[in-house]
Amino acid sequence: MLQDVYMMADRDDDDDSDIGIKLETRTKTKRPPLYKVMILNDDYTPMEFVVHVLERFFSLTHDQSVEIMLAVHKKGLAVVGVFSHEIAETKVALVMDLAARHQHPLQCTMEKE
């Protein structure tokens, strides 16, 4: 934990009774960084497989999954979710593992937001 120590200034009155070191501490809590998880287009992975992956691992509805899959198909890639480092890493591994087991070249990556 990072802590700061502040010096308290003397106020401009005639006595110096309030000069001193204020040992107030403040705990800095940083939010953990977030990671975008993306899927990339390729020429071989079947559209239905990509839709299935989006529904299964990214809690998207069927309609949302079709929309994102088509966006990736047209534009090359899309962000499919934003997660903590550990969750993002797990999602990428699950997608890559399922794709490999079905011999599809689908790529899933993560990037710090």
Ligand code: TYC
């Ligand atoms: N381009 C693929 C096809 O025409 C479909 C596809 C979409 C593949 C999204 C990957 O991330 C992807 N079968």
